[in-house]
Amino acid sequence: MEIIRYADLKAEPWRNGGGVTREIARGVADDGGTAGSSAAWDWRVSIAEVGKAGEFSAFPGMERVLTVIDGELFLLTVDGVEHPLEKFRPFRFSGGAATAGALPTGDVRDLNVITRTGAFKGYTSIIELSKKRAHPLFAGQFGILLQGQAAVSPGAEALDRYDAVTGSDAETPEILGRGFLAVVSIDAVAG
Structure with a gap:
């Protein structure tokens, strides 16, 4: 057992300036990674603070589960279809999809689980x-x-x-x- 203290996690700013991510954990397949993968990990668990509407970074070959954990509503558009995400309701989607988020009720914090398709399921x-x-x-x-x-x-x-x-x-x-x-x-x- 290990306790990972949120207060000790480093905030990594997003490329688009819309928020920060704090990584809880990441892992690779037992074989050292998926053949031909460019990512340094096959799964990741993180918490993101979203302070500005905008496009998501693409993760081709990955699957995502996003859960709003603080804030009222996050409007997630995945491949042109809008999905209203409410607090504590996980939502699964393709990491390679064209994805953007809007904040109609203010900033949100979300829990992200990203897994390499075919290797892990989150x-x-x-x-x-x-x-x-x-x-x-x-x-x-x-x-x-x-x-x-x-x-x-x-x-x-x-x-x-x-x-x-x-x-x-x-x-x-x-x-x-x-x-x-x-x-x-x-x-x-x-x-």
């Missing part, structure tokens, strides 16, 4: 935490505290907003608290 679920029943995190999973108060065991270490916990099958971390947790799963595609 999933995002939003769960309500309980003080009575712990939520376990297994290998290939990340738990990100979106709202409320929570602690992770073993050790009952307190989590701050947007802190992430890596899952493990050997010593499965469990999260207790009140609020909402994003559970991101990165699954290798059998091939």
Whole structure:
């Protein structure tokens, strides 16, 4: 188990100046990467702060799951079709699609899961935490505290907003608290 503190993550500005991204984690296939890939990673989990409407960077050969985690509404246009994204509702789309975002109700923060098509599949679920029943995190999973108060065991270490916990099958971390947790799963595609 590892706790990734959001406060320690470096903000990387976007090329278009519309926001910043903080990378939580990234990974490559066991074979060292996908043959012929130009990217240094096969999957990535990050949180972006969007402060200006504009086009998204293209990620050809990738699939994206975007979830608004702060803010009311994000209008995402993918290949000419507008999709209104509300808080805590994951949306999957092609990373190579022509994509742009608009901010009709103000700035948003979103959770991004990007995976290389054919190598990995990413999933995002939003769960309500309980003080009575712990939520376990297994290998290939990340738990990100979106709202409320929570602690992770073993050790009952307190989590701050947007802190992430890596899952493990050997010593499965469990999260207790009140609020909402994003559970991101990165699954290798059998091939």
